[in-house]
Structure formats: C-alpha cells, structure tokens
Amino acid sequence: MMNADAATRPPGRPREFAIEDALDKAIVVFSERGYHAASISELKEAMGLTAGSLYKAFKDKKAIFLAAFDRYKQVRNALLDQEIGAGTNGRDRVFRMLRFYAEASHGESGRQGCLVVGTAIELAVYDAEAAERVGRSMARSEALFNRLIHEGQADGSISKRIDRNATARLLLSVTQGLRVLGKTGPDRDQAFSVIDAAMKLLD
C-alpha cells in the first residue's frame, strides 16, 4: 500500500541531517576561508558530516559551494526584502537597503564576508556557473536600487534630477566596497557614516 503521508518518503535509509542546516554551516566556512582554502576536511567538520555522506548529498566540492551560494542568496534576499518592505517611501527604502549592507559589513559578519563578493573575486573569472550567479546577484541588487530610486522620484522623496541608472550602479558599488572594507575592519560608526554620506546622492 502507498504511504499515507503527504510527502511520500523515498526508498532507502533516510538522511540523518537537514541539508539546509549543513549548508548554513558551509556558508560560514566558504565565506571566511574562500572556495579554495576551504578544504573538504574543514567542511566535513563544520557541517558535522563524513566524506561519504557529503558526497552522497552533493556531486563534488563545487556543487556544495553552489548550493551554499544559492542558500545564502535566498536567505539574504528574504531578509533584505523584509527590511525594504518596512520603508515608508523611496528614499527611506534606499536608506534601509544601504543600512542592511552597512550592518553586514562591520564586526563579526564583516570579517566573515560576503559570499557574492568572494565568489566574484575568487571564482567568477574561471568558472562560468559561478560567474552567472554573481552576475545575476549584482543585476538584482542594481535593479532593486534602480526601482527604489524610481519610487522615490515618484513619491517626491528623491530628486527627479538625478541619473537613476548611474546612481543605482554607484550605490551598488558602495555596498560591494563596504563588504571589501569590512574584511579588515571599519567599525560600526564608520560603516554608517559612509551610508549617511551616500544619501546625499539622492538630493
């Protein structure tokens, strides 16, 4: 007889760990160490898995990395969208997006680093799949800035005279640059003074 559960369990021994929990640990290792310096041994230990289990869940090291990247993007995008959703107008939403990056770029999370930036630097030039993911991530962020500026210009909170496309790209540069600086150390106040100054671009 068929399994009555809503989701029928597949045959064979069930997996003893949640893939997403394991990927969350992998994200930390890949972010801090980078792709090449993160060895399978480190990943095994951080994810609490043995080599056998790892290679049954993922084809190879790159597959682990890409899955971690995709989960990172999914989680971060959800948090960012939620933060932006609380904004009251276009200018406020731009500020919240900048603040979101400034928050991530200092202290512990700043030192841990951004998987997108790390992938762009370390992998994108030689790996097409990585490059495509980085490109899509950057394009999404730029388009988001662009849309928020547009909304601000419509609701009167952002000057209609500014070049929307150039400013969106500029704000994207600022956020990616903050992620680089965050690796070696500006403190919270410095990161926030940067985005305060950047808000001038909307006048």
Add this chain to the structure above:
Amino acid sequence: MMNADAATRPPGRPREFAIEDALDKAIVVFSERGYHAASISELKEAMGLTAGSLYKAFKDKKAIFLAAFDRYKQVRNALLDQEIGAGTNGRDRVFRMLRFYAEASHGESGRQGCLVVGTAIELAVYDAEAAERVGRSMARSEALFNRLIHEGQADGSISKRIDRNATARLLLSVTQGLRVLGKTGPDRDQAFSVIDAAMKLLD
C-alpha cells in the same frame, strides 16, 4: 683588486633574471587566480623559472606573494601619484583618482582584478602580514582622498559643507566596489558613469 663598478657584484653565480620582471608576471597570476588557486607550477611557468630558482629567490609561496603585493603597490602608487599630480585643483584631483580606478576596473584589467581587494577577501582574515598590508593600503587611499578633498575645500572647488572624513571613506568604498564589479563585467561607459555620479558628493 676590487671591482671597479659602482655597485660591487656579490659573490657567486649571478641571477639570470630580474626579480622585478618575475614579480610582474607573478602579479598577473595572483591577481587573476588568487593566492590559493595560484599553484607553484603556474607561477613557475608564468615567471619562467624552475622550482629551484624560485625557492632561492624567495623563502616560500607567501614570500613570493608578499613581494608581488609590494611591487604591485609600488607601481600602482607611482602611477596614481603621477595622475593626481596633473590635476589643476582639489576637485580635479579627486576626479582623476576616481578615473584611475574606473580605468583599472573595466575590461581586461578589470577581469585581472586588484591584488589589494583579492588579498583583503582571501587572505586578510587569516594572515596578519597580509592584513597589515591591506590595512595600510586602504588607509593610504582614504587619507589621500581626505587630503584631496581638503585641498579642494581650500581652493574653492569643493564645498566646505561636506563631511571630509565620511566622504573620503565613501569614495574609497566606491573604488573598491568598482574593483569587485569589474570582475564580472561592467563596461567602460558604465564604470565612468559611476564616477561621474560620485562627483556629486563634492557639491
């Protein structure tokens, strides 16, 4: 009798290659591939040396990297200082500095990448010597922006109302961010539209 040359040659067989030429090749490999992905085999081939010669000139792989980093900084700093020196006032010198980074961040040199950014992302968190070099490089650039803004405020080309410290850090973020974006591809026009928009920060 003593050697009559101005610079007395040291004893032993003379080196058949110029260290600086070899480092220039190493810079390309380390910039494109990153520290960990750049193998000694690749470095050997690019630098035109055998393992023996490499390890007689440098203590280990990290020493090669740090020497390449130092030469990279020396060359880039000289070019940047020359470019800035041609500026007519503070605002023009800031623009030239931004243009210098925009120029490096697109096309072939953009794909090759910046050794400072790469080192910040890949090495700085775990290696104190690398972190110190990155920190000093960032501090120099920030101080330079700061000084140029100050000069502009003195000669009337930059508004006295702007926050010099915050704006200098912001411009530094923009340049480092451009280097990240340059890995995956904005073209020349896009890179320059970013710095044109950034000049608004000086009004």
Add this chain to the structure above:
DNA sequence: CTTATTTGGAAACGATCGTTCTCCAACTGT
C-alpha cells in the same frame, strides 16, 4: 521474510600541493 535502495562511517585512492635535495655550471676574490 527477502530484495532493492539509500545513508553513515571509515579506510583508502591517485593526484597535486608546496618544498627540498642533488648535481653541475657560473661567477667571485685571493
């Protein structure tokens, strides 16, 4: 029950890593 299928765990694989060693050639000062 048996059979098929999948996972967990650990040992083991070949390949490549960074590094060292060895031998000889090229140069110095005496």
Add this chain to the structure above:
DNA sequence: ACAGTTGGAGAACGATCGTTTCCAAATAAG
C-alpha cells in the same frame, strides 16, 4: 689556478587535496 659561493634544472619528498570504495545500518516494496 683555486677555493668559496650562488644560481639553474629537475628529480624526489611528505603532506594534503578531492574523491571513491566498501560494509553495516536503515528504510520501502514485494
């Protein structure tokens, strides 16, 4: 000419890399 010193070339080193294999355990289906 000779001893001393360093560089060039390439073989070889142990360590670690990413990956595979093997076997016991766990589950579904017949």
